[in-house]
Amino acid sequence: MKHDRREFIKKAGWTFIGSGLYINLFTLNKALAESTCTGIRNLYAFIVNTETCIGCGKCVEACRVENNVPPDNYRTWVERYTILHNGTVEVDSPHGGEKGFKPVPFKKSSIQKSFFVPKLCNHCKEPNCVQVCPVGATYVTDDGFVLIDEKRCVGCSYCVMACPYSARFMNPVTHAADKCTWCYHRIRQGKLPACVEVCPVGARLFGRVDDPDGPIAKLLKAKRLQVLKPETGNEPMVLYVGLDKEVY
Amino acid sequence: MHELITSGFLFPNDLHVHWSIMIVLYPYITGLVAGAFIVSSLYHVFGVQELKPVARFSLVAAFAFLLFACTPLLFHLGHPERALNIMFTPKFTSAMSGFGYIYNFYLIIVLLEIWFVYRPEIIRRARETKGPLKALYWCLALGSLNDNETALTLDHKIIGILAAIGIPSACILHGYVGFLFGSLKSNPWWSSPLMPVIFLLSAIVSGISILIVCYWLICRFGKQILDTECIKSMFKYLWAFFILDFTMEGLELLTHIYEAHHEWHIVSLMLAKRLGFSFYILQLGICSVIPLIVLGFVVLKKMQDSTRIKLGLSCAVLILIQVLAMRWNVIVGGQLFSKSLRGLTSYTPSILGREGLLVALVLFLMPFVVMYVFNLILPLFDKEPEAEKK
C-alpha cells in the first residue's frame, strides 16, 4: 500500500512539474520570438529656441490643462537666468513659470544678460530612467517616445531619481511616475504637442527629423544646437538653440 | 506636513524627498541580515569555534530581519498591491529588480540552513511532546524523523554548503542595494563604484553590533550565561570590519573633496547646512572615531573582562547609530540638493502616517518579536554552557 501511494505521489509530482514548466516556457517562447523585431528609431526631435522664448508661461499652462497635471508638479517648466556683471547668476522659476514672470529686483545696468530656458522631458535615445525601472512600466516606443505605463508602475520612484533632468515626478493622484510624453496622444492624432501649439513666438518646435520641409530639418541646418547634460550619455532628443554655459 | 525649507534654485520637481525614512530603514534591516549571517558563517564555514554559542541565534536573527526587510518598501510604494510585478515581469537591467529573486533565494537559503541546524532539536521535540505541539513539530520536520548518524553527517555537510552559498548571496543581497545607489549617474552624491562596498561593510558591522547587543541583553535579562570568549571574538571581528568600513567611507569623502567636481559646491553646502549633525558629528565624528579607538583597546589591551564587555557593548551601540546615520546621510542627503546643483530643500519625517517614524519604529521592532516567538517553539541558545557539552 505504501509503495502504491509513493508511486502515485511521484507520478502526480512529475505531472505537476511538467505542466508548470510547460506553461511558463510557452510564455518565455513568446517573449523570445518578439525580441527579434526591429530596434528603436528616434524619428522625432524637439527644438527649444532660448533666443526667442519670452517666458509667458503659456506652454506650462497648456500642458497642465491638456494632460491633467496635478498642481505643484511639472511636466514642463520655464527657467529664467539673470547673469550680472559681477558674475552672480540668479535662476528662478516661480511655479514653473506658469503665470509668467515678474521683473527681477536688479538694476538694468547691473545685468549682463538674461534669458529664458524652457525645459521638458528630453525623450533620450538611451534613457537611464527606462533602464532602472524594475517592472517594465516605462519604455521607449518604436519611434522614440519615452512613455509610462501607469497601470504597471509600482511607484518605487527609481526612475524619478534616475532622470538627470528632473523631468519625472510622482503623480499624487495616480501614485505612479509621470512625465512629459511629448503629447503622444496628440501626435498620434495628427497634431502638435500642446506646448508647441500655444507658443506665441515659436520657441518650441516639434517634428520628424527626416521631414525636409519641417521646422526641425531647417534649424538642424541653420543653427548650432546643444543638449542639456550631454555627459550623461543618455543622448537627449530635445535640442537647444542658444544654451548658455550657466544652464545646467 | 512640515514646511519645506528651500534655498537657492531647485528644479520644480525636486522639492520633495521621495525616498523617505522607509527607504533608509530598508538597507538598515537588510544590513543587519548580512552581518548576522556573516557571524553565523564564520562559525559554520570558517570554523571560528568561539562563535558557536551565537551561531544558531545569529541565523535566527538573520531570518527574523529578513522576514521584515521588505515591509518598509511595501509602506513606501505608490502601489504596494502591484509589488509582485517585480517577480512576474522583472527587468534585470534595473538593480532594484534584484529585490524579488535575490531576496527570495536568500530567504530560502537561510530558512533551509535554520531547518538543517535545528532538525535534531525538532525531531527530539516531535518525539517527546504530545497533542497539538507534537503535530507542530511533526509538520516542521516535514514528517521525516530520521536522525541516524548518516543523516546527521549529511545534514552537517549541507549546512556547510548552505553557509558557503549564503556568504556570496548575503553579499549580493546587500551589495545590490549599494549598487542601486552607486550606479545612478545622475546623482553625484550616490554615483560611485565604492558604494556597494561601503554598504556591504557597514552592513556587516551593523549586523555584528546588533548581535552583540542582543546577546548581552538576552544574557542580562534571560537565563543565559554570557560566554566571554564568544563576545570577545565578536568584538574582534567588529573592530576589523569597522576599520575597513571607516576607511572606505573616508576614501569616498576624500575623493569628493579632492576632485571637487561640478557638484561639490552644492553637496558640501548640503552637508554643512542640512546634515551637519548627522554627517560630521554623528557619522564621522562621535560614532566613528570613538568606536575605532575604544574597540582597539577592547581587543588589544589587557583589562578586566567586565570592563571589556561594557566598553565593547557601548561601541556596538555607537556603531549601530553610525550605520543608521550613514544610511540617512547617503539616501536623504542625495535628495536634499536639486539636480540644478543650485538649490537645497529639506526633509523632516512625519511621526504618523504611512511613511512616518512610528511605523518605522514598529517595523524595526517586529523582528525582535519574531525572535521571541521563535524561542517559544525552538530554543535560540543551548541551555548548557559550551564547556560542559564536550
Next chain:
Amino acid sequence: MKTYDHIIRFALLIIVVIVGFCIVRTYMVPESFGNHGSYTYAYYRADSKIEQAARTVVYQGTEHCTACHAPEAATLAEGTHAALNCESCHGNFKAHNNNTPDRMAISDPIDTCMVCHEGLNARPSEFPQISSFAEHLTDQGEILQPDINCLTCHDPHMPM
C-alpha cells in the same frame, strides 16, 4: 533512501512553490506584455501605447476656431499676432461651447496682454514690450483712467 528522505521532502516543497508561482504568473502577466525590441528599453505592455494614443485631445488649434470665427481668423493672419494661437489667449477649446460663449471671453485685457508684453530683461530686446501700463500711457500722451485698457487703442487680432 531513508537517509535522504527529509531532503527529498524539502526539495519537493520548494519545487511545488516554484511551479505554483510559474502557474500564477501566467495568469497575472497581461497578454501584450513582453520584449518588443530591446530588453533594456522596450520591455513593456504594448496595450499601454494604444491606451496613451487614445487619450482625449484638449487644445484644438487655430484651424478649428476658423470654422466658426473666420473673420477674426482672417484679421489675425494678416497682423503681427499671426503666429499666436487662438487658445493662447482665449483658453482651451474644451472650455467653450454654444451655451457658454462668454467663457472664452477675456476677463482682464491688461493682465492678458501684459503676460507677454510686460518689459522683462530676459525677453529678447526686439520683442515689443512696455515697462508698465501707466508708463506706456504717459509715453503715448494719455492719462490713466479706470476704464482704459489695452483694447481702447489696440485690436488684439491686429495689434499694430
